[in-house]
Amino acid sequence: MNHIILSVTKMQPPSAPNNVQPQQQQHQQQQQSAIPIQTTNNRSGFMTRLVEYLFFSHLILIAALLIFLAAQGLPRHHHHFRPAHWYPPLLASTGSAAILSLLSQWIAGCSPSKAFKAAFWLAPLSTCAIAVLLINVGSVASLVAGVTALLCAFFLSLYGCWVSPRFYYAIRVLTVSNAPPPLKGKATSLLTLSMLIGTLYSCFLIIGIGGARAGKNNFEALYISILLLSMAWTMQVIKYTLLATITRVKYMYLAAGNDVETSLALRETVKQLMGSICAGSFLVPILGGVWSSARAMKLAAGDTGEFLFSCADCYAGCASTLVMYGNRWGFVHVGVYNKGIMQASIDVWELFRKIELEPLINSDLTGSFCFLSGVAVGATCSLVGGIWAFVIHKSYATELTLFAFFIGYFMCRIAMAWQQACVTAYYVAYAENPQSPRFDNTIPDRIQRLRRLQA
Numbered sequence: 001m002n003h004i005i006l007s008v009t010k011m012q013p014p015s016a017p018n019n020v021q022p023q024q025q026q027h028q029q030q031q032q033s034a035i036p037i038q039t040t041n042n043r044s045g046f047m048t049r050l051v052e053y054l055f056f057s058h059l060i061l062i063a064a065l066l067i068f069l070a071a072q073g074l075p076r077h078h079h080h081f082r083p084a085h086w087y088p089p090l091l092a093s094t095g096s097a098a099i100l101s102l103l104s105q106w107i108a109g110c111s112p113s114k115a116f117k118a119a120f121w122l123a124p125l126s127t128c129a130i131a132v133l134l135i136n137v138g139s140v141a142s143l144v145a146g147v148t149a150l151l152c153a154f155f156l157s158l159y160g161c162w163v164s165p166r167f168y169y170a171i172r173v174l175t176v177s178n179a180p181p182p183l184k185g186k187a188t189s190l191l192t193l194s195m196l197i198g199t200l201y202s203c204f205l206i207i208g209i210g211g212a213r214a215g216k217n218n219f220e221a222l223y224i225s226i227l228l229l230s231m232a233w234t235m236q237v238i239k240y241t242l243l244a245t246i247t248r249v250k251y252m253y254l255a256a257g258n259d260v261e262t263s264l265a266l267r268e269t270v271k272q273l274m275g276s277i278c279a280g281s282f283l284v285p286i287l288g289g290v291w292s293s294a295r296a297m298k299l300a301a302g303d304t305g306e307f308l309f310s311c312a313d314c315y316a317g318c319a320s321t322l323v324m325y326g327n328r329w330g331f332v333h334v335g336v337y338n339k340g341i342m343q344a345s346i347d348v349w350e351l352f353r354k355i356e357l358e359p360l361i362n363s364d365l366t367g368s369f370c371f372l373s374g375v376a377v378g379a380t381c382s383l384v385g386g387i388w389a390f391v392i393h394k395s396y397a398t399e400l401t402l403f404a405f406f407i408g409y410f411m412c413r414i415a416m417a418w419q420q421a422c423v424t425a426y427y428v429a430y431a432e433n434p435q436s437p438r439f440d441n442t443i444p445d446r447i448q449r450l451r452r453l454q455a
Contacts, residue, residue, distance in 0.1 A: 176442055
């Protein structure tokens with residue numbers, strides 16, 4: 001078990017004017033005292049350092065692979081690959097992803113209600129538009145992808161209708177969690193820097209994927225798969241680094257009333273927490289996907305059959321156990337207490353269960369909002385690249401549409417980490433001290449409503 005000492009600066013009245021410290025120095029001392037002092041056990045420290053080493057080693061190997069693919073494919077002239085028709089649509093989609101992601105974050109901060117409703121409407125509509133585009137391409141692969149996109153749009157629409165009664169509470173939580181303290185200035189710069197890193201990394205991977213396509217060898221599919229998996233992990237690391245940093249700032253204010261500079265929290269995160277973040281970036285999306293699929297299966301099973309219901313119930317029980325060992329709420333304790341991701345997730349989940357907050361967490365729509373925002377932005381970027389490719393080189397339309405969606409989705413998830421971090425820190429801080437005067441009746445009223453519905 002990790003330990004923490006939270007020291008809060010006590011402001012004492014000065015005895016004489018010449019003993020008064022400058023306000024700037026006093027503010028700096030208060031920020032430094034807000035950073036927790038922690039110790040970690042040897043085994044946890046070894047595992048986090050190992051995962052951190054694997055992540056940065058993988059980046060070096062990916063860089064070498066990119067150089068190899070670029071050197072192998074780009075200088076040659078291939079009749080089956082035209083760089084002038086392949087690269088511009090995808091690069092334009094990447095630029096659109098950065099702009100739309102920042103715009104989504106800005107709208108969510110200024111008007112959570114409009115952003116929330118727009119995500120639930122635009123995600124199925126834009127996915128349906130992708131389906132129409134892919135079906136019109138006419139190939140077998142595009143037809144399969146188009147039908148899949150059409151089914152996804154249908155289920156997203158059903159999901160939006162099903163959860164619409166929960167919109168009011170979700171919007172309320174998103175609003176109140178963004179209130180204290182306002183993250184401006186350096187926090188905005190941090191988000192912009194994260195988006196810039198994600199954009200540049202995406203551009204480098206596009207060059208590598210283009211080199212693999214130009215090479216046209218037996219390992220083309222393997223190379224592209226490796227690059228896409230690397231992109232997924234790296235984008236998740238960027239996202240959760242941003243999330244751990246912002247949750248620390250939010251949590252320290254909600255729990256102790258301390259204002260922590262975002263730049264100071266970022267330095268501590270990068271210096272001490274990258275191992276836990278790299279591990280969590282790999283583990284949490286997998287376990288979160290299992291948990292979400294279990295909830296969807298249990299909902300679909302309903303009471304249609306005893307056998308089907310028992311299987312769905314068993315799967316949901318296993319998923320609920322697994323999610324204890326890796327969930328996004330654990331990143332609050334990772335950022336504040338420097339715990340490993342598994343221990344942090346277990347501690348937070350047990351805390352939720354202790355105060356009977358688990359049903360509320362299970363019904364929270366913040367994760368769905370961020371996911372659908374990513375789908376909407378990814379789908380819009382797919383339309384940008386896919387329509388461009390459809391017009392100038394139809395055979396490229398399917399692959400460029402899928403690549404553009406992949407990039408747009410992850411770019412938006414990085415931007416929406418701000419909103420997710422605010423809500424996550426709000427829930428964890430409330431679970432640790434529900435009687436704090438910094439919380440209103442939003443969560444207690446929702447808990448009472450859920451109890452009345454279950455009665």
